[in-house]
Amino acid sequence: MELGRLEQGGKAVKTPKVLISTAKEQEDWRRELSVQLPEADLYAGMDAPICDYAVVRKPEASLFATQTQLKAIFSLGAGVNGLLAIPTLPKDIPLVRMEDAGMASQMVEYALYAALRQFRRFSDYRQDQLRATWSPRPARSRNEFCIGVLGLGALGAEIARALAQFGFRVSGWSRTAKTIPDVTCEQGDDGLRRMLARSEMLLVLLPLTDATRGLLDETRMGQLPVGASIVNLARGELLDENALISLLDNGHIGETHLDVFEHEPLPSEHPFWRHPRVRMTPHIAALTDARLAARQVASKIRQLEAGHPITGVVDRRAQY
Ligand code: NAP
Numbered sequence: 001m002e003l004g005r006l007e008q009g010g011k012a013v014k015t016p017k018v019l020i021s022t023a024k025e026q027e028d029w030r031r032e033l034s035v036q037l038p039e040a041d042l043y044a045g046m047d048a049p050i051c052d053y054a055v056v057r058k059p060e061a062s063l064f065a066t067q068t069q070l071k072a073i074f075s076l077g078a079g080v081n082g083l084l085a086i087p088t089l090p091k092d093i094p095l096v097r098m099e100d101a102g103m104a105s106q107m108v109e110y111a112l113y114a115a116l117r118q119f120r121r122f123s124d125y126r127q128d129q130l131r132a133t134w135s136p137r138p139a140r141s142r143n144e145f146c147i148g149v150l151g152l153g154a155l156g157a158e159i160a161r162a163l164a165q166f167g168f169r170v171s172g173w174s175r176t177a178k179t180i181p182d183v184t185c186e187q188g189d190d191g192l193r194r195m196l197a198r199s200e201m202l203l204v205l206l207p208l209t210d211a212t213r214g215l216l217d218e219t220r221m222g223q224l225p226v227g228a229s230i231v232n233l234a235r236g237e238l239l240d241e242n243a244l245i246s247l248l249d250n251g252h253i254g255e256t257h258l259d260v261f262e263h264e265p266l267p268s269e270h271p272f273w274r275h276p277r278v279r280m281t282p283h284i285a286a287l288t289d290a291r292l293a294a295r296q297v298a299s300k301i302r303q304l305e306a307g308h309p310i311t312g313v314v315d316r317r318a319q320y
Contacts, residue, residue: 015039015040015041016037016039016040016041016052016053016301016305017040017041017043017048017049017050017051017052017053018033018037018040018041018042018043018051018052018053018054018055018301019042019043019044019048019051019053019054019055019063019067020033020042020043020044020054020055020056021044021054021055021056021057021059021060021063022055022056022057022058022059022076023057023058023059024057024058025290026044027044028290029055029057029076029290029294030042030044032290032291032293032294033055033294033297033298035291035294036291036294036295036297036298037294037297037298037301037302040298040301046060046062046063046066048067050067050068050069051067051069051070052069052070052071053070053071053072053073053074053301053304054067054070054072054073054074055074055076055297056073056074056075056076056083057075057076057077058082059083059086061086061087061088062088063088064086064088064089064090065088070090070093071093071094071304072093072094072095072096072300072301072304073089073090073093073094073095073096074096074098074297074300074301075095075096075097075098075314076098076288076293076297077097077098077288078097078098078099078100078101078103078154078155078286078288079097079207079208079234079235079320080095080097080207080314080319080320081207081208081209081235081319081320083095084314084316084319091316094304094310094313094314095313095314095316096300096310096312096313096314097312097314097320098288098293098296098312099154099296099311099312100154100155100158100292101288101289101292101293101296102286102287102288102289102292102293103154103155103286103287103288103289104154104155104158104159104286105158106285106286106287107155107158107159107205107233107285107286108158108159108162110231110233110257110259110281110285110286111159111162111163111203111231111233112162112163112166114201114203114229114231114257114279115145115147115163115166115168115201117255118145118200118201118229118254118255119140119142119145119168121137123255123277124137141167142166142167142168142169143167143168143169144169145168145169145200145201146168146169146170146171146198146199146200146201147163147168147169147170147171147199147200147201147202147203148170148171148172148173148195148196148198148199148201148202148203149163149170149171149172149173149183149203149205150172150173150192150202150203150204150205150206150215151172151173151174151204151205151206151207151234152172152173152174152178152180152183152185152205153174153205153207153320155205155233155286156172156174156203156205156206157172157178157180159203159205160172160180160183161180161181161183164180164181164182164183165182170182170183170184171183171184171185171186171194171195171198171199172184172185172186172195173185173186173187173191173192173195174187175187175211175318192220193223196220196223196224197223197224197225198225199224199225199228200224200225200227200228200229201228201229201230201231202224202228202229202230202231203231203233204216204230204231204232204233204234204238204239205233205234206234206235206238207234207235207319207320208234208235208237208238209318209319209320210319211318211319212238213237213238214237214238214239214240215238215239216230216232216238216239216240216244217239217240217243218240218243218246218247221239221240221243221244221247221252221253222247222252224252224253226251226252226254227251227252227253227254228252228253228254229253229254229255229256229257230244230253230256230257231256231257232256232257232258232259232260233257233259233260233285233286234260235260236258236260236261236262236263236264237262241261241262241272244256245271245272245275248275248277248278253277254277255277255278255279256277256278256279257279257280257281258272258278258279258280258281259280259281259282259283259284259285260283260285261283264282264283265282266280266282300312
């Protein structure tokens with residue numbers, strides 16, 4: 001039996017072996033994890049020994065062919081659609097996604113920025129400025145401005161809560177029933193239809209799954225009120241990009257904020273780059289905070305080692 005370190009009480013404990021495999025900043029992740037999980041042996045690279053846990057972001061598919069005794073895989077991102085698409089990903093061990101880890105507050109910032117732009121009509125005033133037109137518009141109260149949030153998970157629920165606390169009229173849509181103070185929570189096709197019909201701004205915080213891919217097609221985006229704004233902070237494939245361009249061109253959708261795209265990086269010839277009503281960012285709406293992420297992974301590895309259940313385990317059937 002391989003013996004690791006001695007706990008304070010003199011009891012022998014096995015040292016967990018943790019493999020880190022990330023496409024970028026692997027050394028940074030390793031450094032953070034060594035601080036948060038000093039009791040573990042950390043490895044990076046394909047020549048690592050057989051490990052107990054893998055902490056991954058865009059890993060090589062071959063990793064899972066060689067690491068055959070993993071007890072759990074930790075994703076350093078909240079979305080796991082990319083990982084689930086790897087054919088060699090073991091199906092019978094927990095896949096654990098990142099829960100918040102500093103991302104929710106960044107999402108709230110993005111959502112507030114987009115909401116205030118639309119609510120205070122800053123882009124209309126910008127257009128007026130370009131035409132040297134002085135055209136004040138009447139004030140509105142925040143509780144008249146309806147915002148819909150698709151997805152009420154770790155990120156969407158935080159956004160819905162923050163926007164409601166700020167005084168906006170907020171609805172949210174999720175798969176299972178939710179209760180959030182001052183937020184009208186909807187489910188199912190009818191709930192989605194009701195929510196779309198009243199949302200002057202629609203924030204998208206759904207995971208990409210078989211059930212959500214292409215959810216925002218021409219019909220559903222067309223159910224939004226004329227002039228509504230769409231803010232996609234989740235995954236590009238959730239909406240039909242060509243249909244969105246048609247709806248922007250015919251004026252049905254007023255302004256769009258896109259952080260994510262079907263193909264990333266977005267090809268330079270894509271019409272989104274130059275569309276006057278599209279505001280773009282390069283998939284930076286919420287970045288994982290390395291220290292918080294390492295702390296979360298460390299805490300969950302300790303809980304698993306102690307035989308306790310953990311949160312954030314991906315439901316393989318639901319795909320998130
Ligand atoms: P999460 O905690 O898993 O929440 C997902 C939410 O979507 C839940 O409320 C879930 O409903 C709902 N949902 C899932 N499938 C649904 C369906 N078929 N119909 C209705 N609702 C459905 O995920 P999260 O941590 O909030 O993250 C959401 C997504 O944001 C991630 O999957 C990722 O793709 C994206 N993301 C983007 C960035 C960026 O920088 N742009 C950063 C982080 C994450 P239940 O509550 O009923 O389960």
